[in-house]
Structure formats: C-alpha cells, structure tokens
Amino acid sequence: xxxxxxxxxxxxxxxxxxxxxxxxxxxxxxxxxxxxxxxxxxxxxxxxxxxxxxxxxxxxxxxxxxxxxxxxxxxxxxxxxxxxxxxxxxxxxxxxxxxxxxxxxxxxxxxxxxxxxxxxxxxxxxxxxxxxxxxxxxxxxxxxxxxxxxxxxxxxxxxxxxxxxxxxxxxxxxxxxxxxxxxxxxxxxxxxxxxxxxxxxxxxxxxxxxxxxxxxxxxxxxxxxxxxxxxxxxxxxxxxxxxxxxxxxxxxxxxxxxxxxxxxxxxxxxxxxxxxxxxx
Amino acid sequence: xxxxxxxxxxxxxxxxxxxxxxxxxxxxxxxxxxxxxxxxxxxxxxxxxxxxxxxxxxxxxxxxxxxxxxxxxxxxxxxxxxxxxxxxxxxxxxxxxxxxxxxxxxxxxxxxxxxxxxxxxxxxxxxxxxxxxxxxxxxxxxxxxxxxxxxxxxxxxxxxxxxxxxxxxxxxxxxxxxxxxxxxxxxxxxxxxxxxxxxxxxxxxxxxxxxxxxxxxxxxxxxxxxxxxxxxxxxxxxxxxxxxxxxxxxxxxxxxxxxxxxxxxxxxxxxxxxxxxxxxxxxxxxxxxxxxxxxxxxxxxxxxxxxxxxxxxxxxxxxxxxxxxxxxxxxxxxxxxxxxxxxxxxxxxxxxxxxxxxxxxxxxxxxxxxxxxxxxxxxxx
Numbered sequence: 001x002x003x004x005x006x007x008x009x010x011x012x013x014x015x016x017x018x019x020x021x022x023x024x025x026x027x028x029x030x031x032x033x034x035x036x037x038x039x040x041x042x043x044x045x046x047x048x049x050x051x052x053x054x055x056x057x058x059x060x061x062x063x064x065x066x067x068x069x070x071x072x073x074x075x076x077x078x079x080x081x082x083x084x085x086x087x088x089x090x091x092x093x094x095x096x097x098x099x100x101x102x103x104x105x106x107x108x109x110x111x112x113x114x115x116x117x118x119x120x121x122x123x124x125x126x127x128x129x130x131x132x133x134x135x136x137x138x139x140x141x142x143x144x145x146x147x148x149x150x151x152x153x154x155x156x157x158x159x160x161x162x163x164x165x166x167x168x169x170x171x172x173x174x175x176x177x178x179x180x181x182x183x184x185x186x187x188x189x190x191x192x193x194x195x196x197x198x199x200x201x202x203x204x205x206x207x208x209x210x211x212x213x214x215x216x217x218x219x220x221x222x223x224x225x226x227x228x229x230x231x232x233x234x235x236x237x238x239x240x241x242x243x244x245x246x247x248x249x250x251x252x253x254x255x256x257x258x259x260x261x262x263x264x265x266x267x268x269x270x271x272x273x274x275x276x277x278x279x280x
Numbered sequence: 281x282x283x284x285x286x287x288x289x290x291x292x293x294x295x296x297x298x299x300x301x302x303x304x305x306x307x308x309x310x311x312x313x314x315x316x317x318x319x320x321x322x323x324x325x326x327x328x329x330x331x332x333x334x335x336x337x338x339x340x341x342x343x344x345x346x347x348x349x350x351x352x353x354x355x356x357x358x359x360x361x362x363x364x365x366x367x368x369x370x371x372x373x374x375x376x377x378x379x380x381x382x383x384x385x386x387x388x389x390x391x392x393x394x395x396x397x398x399x400x401x402x403x404x405x406x407x408x409x410x411x412x413x414x415x416x417x418x419x420x421x422x423x424x425x426x427x428x429x430x431x432x433x434x435x436x437x438x439x440x441x442x443x444x445x446x447x448x449x450x451x452x453x454x455x456x457x458x459x460x461x462x463x464x465x466x467x468x469x470x471x472x473x474x475x476x477x478x479x480x481x482x483x484x485x486x487x488x489x490x491x492x493x494x495x496x497x498x499x500x501x502x503x504x505x506x507x508x509x510x511x512x513x514x515x516x517x518x519x520x521x522x523x524x525x526x527x528x529x530x531x532x533x534x535x536x537x538x539x540x541x542x543x544x545x546x547x548x549x550x551x552x553x554x555x556x557x558x559x560x561x562x563x564x565x566x567x568x569x570x571x572x573x574x575x576x577x578x579x580x581x582x583x584x585x586x587x588x589x590x591x592x593x594x595x596x597x598x599x600x601x602x603x604x605x606x607x608x609x610x611x612x613x614x615x616x617x618x619x620x621x622x623x624x625x626x627x628x629x630x631x632x633x634x635x636x637x638x639x640x641x642x643x644x645x646x647x648x649x650x651x652x653x654x655x656x657x658x659x660x661x
Binding site for chain 1: 368369371373374375390393394395396397398399413414415416417418419459461
C-alpha cells in the first residue's frame with residue numbers, strides 16, 4: 001500500500017493513503033505529486049508538503065478571495081501571486097464587479113498540469129476573458145509592473161521553498177507600491193499553532209509598510225495543526241471593521257453561494273486566539 | 281593493512297568471468313555485487329538487532345546502491361543537497377533520512393527541509409542558532425567527540441563537541457526553543473576494535489540521563505555512527521569480537537532510546553571489485569613499469585583519501601617476478617597504484633583485479649583530470 005507521509009515537521013506528521021497516482025514529477029530540486037485519496041479526492045503535494053486537496057480547497061480559496069474583496073467593497077482589479085492550480089482565480093472571478101484579474105505564476109507547467117489533473121480547481125476560470133495569466137517570478141512582477149490593483153492575494157507555497165521571496169520585506173513593499181489607494185493585500189501565512197515564528201516574522205515585515213496589519217484565520221483540515229492565518233495589510237484601517245450589515249448586503253448583491261465563507265464567518269475570522277495575539 | 285597483498289593466479293572460471301565482463305563492458309570497471317551488499321546489511325542487522333541503519337551515502341553514492349538499500353528497508357545519512365537530490369530521484373522520502381553534516385549554510389538547511397530531511401546534527405552553539413528559524417520543524421542530534429586510538433581515519437578531530445559541553449548545549453538549546461532529540465558520535469572509520477564504541481555508548485547514556493533529569497523534552501535517540509570494520513587483507517578482524525560488546529552495551533539502554541547507526545564502508549566495501557587492464561609498459565631503471573587504465577585519480581583514489589591499500593589479483597602464476605611499479609593512466613607522477621611490487625611479466629590487455637573496492641573509491645573518483653572517464657560501474661547479482 002502506498003502512502004504519502006508529510007515531511008513538514010520532525011516530530012509529527014500526517015499520512016494519506018495514495019489510492020491512485022495521477023502525476024508525479026521529480027526533477028533535481030522539486031518533487032510534485034497529484035494522487036487520489038478516497039476521502040480527500042485529488043491531492044497535490046510539493047516537496048513532501050500538502051498544497052491542496054479537492055475536499056477542503058474551498059475553505060482556503062473562499063477565505064483568501066472573499067474576505068479582502070467583500071471588505072473592500074469595490075474591487076475592480078485583482079492581482080493573484082501564485083495560485084497555479086486555478087482555485088483562487090475561480091473564486092475571485094465569481095465577483096462580477098471584478099473587471100480584471102492578473103494571475104502571476106512562476107511555472108507554466110503547474111497550470112498545464114492543474115488543468116489536466118485538478119480540473120475542478122479552476123473549473124474553467126482560465127478561459128474567462130477577465131483573466132490575464134502572466135508566467136513570471138512573482139517578486140520580479142511586483143517590482144516591475146506599472147499596473148495597479150485594488151486587492152492583492154499572495155497564494156504562495158510554504159516559506160521554505162519556491163515561495164520564500166513572497167515572505168520578504170521587499171515583496172510587501174512592492175505590493176504596497178502597486179495597490180490603489182484604499183487597497184488591501186492578503187497572504188497565506190501558515191499554521192500558527194506549529195509555526196508561530198512565521199506570524200511574528202510577517203508581522204514585523206508587513207507592518208513596516210502598511211498602517212493596518214493583522215491576520216485573519218480559518219481551519220483548513222489538511223493544513224494540519226488547527227487554524228491557519230492569512231496576513232492582512234492595508235492603509236485603510238476601516239476595511240477590517242466593515243460592518244456586518246454592509247457585508248451582508250455585499251454578499252447578497254454578489255449573488256453567489258459559498259460553502260465556507262459567510263459575512264458572519266468574515267467578521268469572526270478576525271478574532272484571533274490569545275496565543276496568536278501574544279505573538280504579534 | 282599497509283602492506284600490499286597480491287594474489288597470483290585465478291581459477292579458470294574466475295578468469296573467464298572477469299574477461300567476459302571486460303569484453304562486454306570495457307575496461308576499467310567497478311563491479312558491484314548486489315547480493316553482497318544485502319548480505320552485509322543483514323549481517324549488521326543480526327549483530328545489532330533493533331538498530332535502525334542509515335546508509336552513509338558518501339561511501340558509494342550510486343543510485344542503484346541507494347535503490348537496493350531503500351528496498352531492503354535501510355534509511356539514509358545525507359550530508360549535502362546533492363545527496364538529498366539523489367534520494368528524491370528515487371522517491372525515497374526525506375523522513376527516511378537524517379542530515380549529518382555538523383556545519384551548514386542556511387541554504388543547506390533550507391534545501392534539506394525541502395527534501396523532507398528534518399533531523400540535523402549540530403556540535404556547537406553557532407550552528408544551533410542557525411536552526412532557530414526552523415525550530416518548530418526540526419529535531420537535533422548533538423554530535424559528541426570521542427576519539428578512537430584504533431581508528432584508521434579519525435573523525436573526531438574535525439567534528440564533535442567535548443562530552444563536558446553537552447549539558448550546556450542542551451540547556452542552551454532548550455532556551456532557544458530548539459529540540460534536541462539525542463546524541464550522536466563517530467569514533468572513526470574502520471576501527472580495529474569496538475572499545476571506543478562501547479565506551480562512547482556508555483558515556484552517551486550517562487549524558488542523556490543527566491540531560492533528561494531537568495528537561496521537559498527528553499532526549500530519546502542515540503546515533504552510534506559507523507566505523508564498523510571490514511577485512512581488507514591483513515586486518516584480521518573478527519566480527520563476533522567486534523560487534524558482541526557493542527550489542528551488549530546497547531542492550532543496557534532504556535527501551536525509550538531509539539538507536540541508529542550510519543554504516544557506509546561496512547555495507548559496500550566487500551561488494552565491489554575493480555577491474556583495470558594494462559595499457560602499456562616500460563623498463564625504467566631497476567623497475568618494470570605497468571601503466572593501467574585506472575589509478576589514483578580514478579577508482580584507486582581511496583588509497584590517497586581513505587588510506588586503504590586494496591588487495592590486488594593478477595592471473596599470471598609465473599614465479600619469475602621482477603620489481604615492478606603499477607601506475608595509473610594520468611600524466612601526474614603521484615598517480616602510482618603500487619610501488620615496488622614483485623610481478624611476473626604482463627602484457628598489454630592483461631587484467632589487474634582490485635578487491636574490496638566499494639568504499640570511497642567511486643565516491644572520490646569523480647575528478648576529470650586529463651579528461652579521463654572514470655571506471656564504468658556495473659551491477660551483478
């Protein structure tokens with residue numbers, strides 16, 4: 001029986017049974033797998049770490065896309081850094097008021113592979129006319145682009161590995177540069193119960209560039225270890241306090257249904273456990 | 281061990297075997313015997329039951345050897361990104377490795393973590409601090425230095441903290457939030473007896489007990505390194521005599537302690553045979569010179585780096601022997617395999633067999649000096 005054993009932590013790990021291997025790529029420095037698990041559906045792993053599963057991807061993608069977009073209330077232009085599987089693009093494009101999405105993925109092969117083996121993630125989003133796909137290093141893109149955005153979503157890998165630059169001071173500075181006034185960025189920030197240092201580091205680096213910096217959270221079961229945090233950076237301090245009635249109206253107007261996100265969850269997700277508050 | 285042993289003559293079957301290999305694969309060759317590697321692995325398992333073995337990839341870093349051992353259930357000791365990549369290619373999980381290089385750049389640590397290797401060896405406070413950014417993900421073995429009088433290669437000079445520093449390092453680690461899993465030691469390579477292993481095991485046990493008295497994270501791992509000897513000719517090592525005291529010492533340990541070892545030489549040395557052939561010869565002064573197609577820059581590099589003099593075999597039994605010199609193929613005058621050996625007359629194409637050539641031969645033969653290709657590595661069962 002084949003098994004995937006996650007290699008994130010020395011002392012603990014989660015194991016998934018591999019029921020069928022769909023895709024496996026092992027170059028010198030990278031080991032990518034997409035396999036089927038009876039409970040989780042299709043699972044994508046990179047270098048021994050779970051990236052996404054069909055069963056719980058909606059929690060991650062809905063929370064990363066809808067919280068900043070509904071909080072903003074008038075997001076026309078959205079930038080996604082990473083997100084090669086297409087799930088984030090799918091959720092962002094559900095907002096009809098979004099006129100343009102630029103998605104910057106470093107590796108074209110990831111998109112091709114995800115279209116083929118994880119088709120439910122993008123669900124046709126790559127064909128949407130509002131989507132522009134740029135194959136480039138995310139860091140270089142934010143450094144060089146003249147485009148401006150209302151919402152930036154950093155859908156990166158773990159900070160150890162290819163996503164490393166997306167957790168740097170410089171990256172946050174450039175994101176701030178290309179945000180329109182009143183814009184907001186949200187960034188994947190790991191599981192604080194086991195990776196509290198990552199919360200501390202992001203706090204330190206991000207708050208140097210944004211007058212309002214905090215985190216919001218959601219539990220994504222296969223990101224093992226309880227809640228995960230999403231970093232929040234903006235100069236518009238009012239955004240995180242967007243009133244429940246306002247959010248309800250925006251959600252209602254948007255006219256689509258979600259499976260995890262709700263205006264109530266939105267508000268609640270900014271309440272952080274004391275151990276996270278203490279760390280920041 | 282320092283004297284050259286030469287076996288003159290070979291059975292007809294032996295000759296035919298070596299000649300047919302050369303006919304098929306060319307010369308020079310390194311012939312790896314798969315079943316011998318497994319036999320060595322099983323020997324270790326039977327002498328040291330309950331010990332998990334981490335093959336020291338550096339000894340013979342060939343993918344086929346790793347594959348064979350991985351299939352047999354062996355784990356791996358890695359010390360570089362290149363070694364981690366070798367395992368990735370074979371789809372061996374990083375969870376089956378420990379990273380044993382005590383000195384690392386940050387990029388080395390990150391590469392190891394990306395490879396899923398999360399247990400690191402450290403021997404001083406500066407290296408310990410390098411793990412702080414990764415402390416939630418990693419475990420650490422403290423390398424302690426116990427020097428062996430009988431080791432051919434002393435591995436305790438370059439690395440390892442003094443036993444007296446362990447408690448201090450462990451306390452410091454706890455305050456830094458770095459988890460110390462246990463201790464590791466290497467008394468040396470090719471040890472003639474196991475006295476140092478036994479004494480190091482006993483001392484480590486005391487150190488672990490001492491450290492665990494007031495630690496919230498008890499140590500639970502002891503890595504006894506390698507150094508298990510093989511019989512190059514004249515070493516006369518009796519494995520029973522070597523391993524029994526080690527097994528006894530280990531059996532005294534609490535069952536909470538996971539014991540691991542990092543054999544390299546022991547698994548591969550006897551499993552590999554070198555085949556070289558005479559390329560040409562010359563009479564110079566008092567000596568007959570034979571120039572082979574393999575030498576110090578190739579498979580015989582271990583004579584320089586590993587201080588081993590491999591037992592040789594030639595087929596000719598003629599008892600008229602002249603003082604001769606066996607030289608390697610490069611232009612460098614250091615490239616001499618054997619000085620002043622008595623050899624019968626050999627002709628171009630005659631084979632010279634090198635035995636016990638598994639450990640630190642292929643591994644260190646990677647030079648491209650004179651743009652000579654190294655020996656072709658082939659596998660037999």
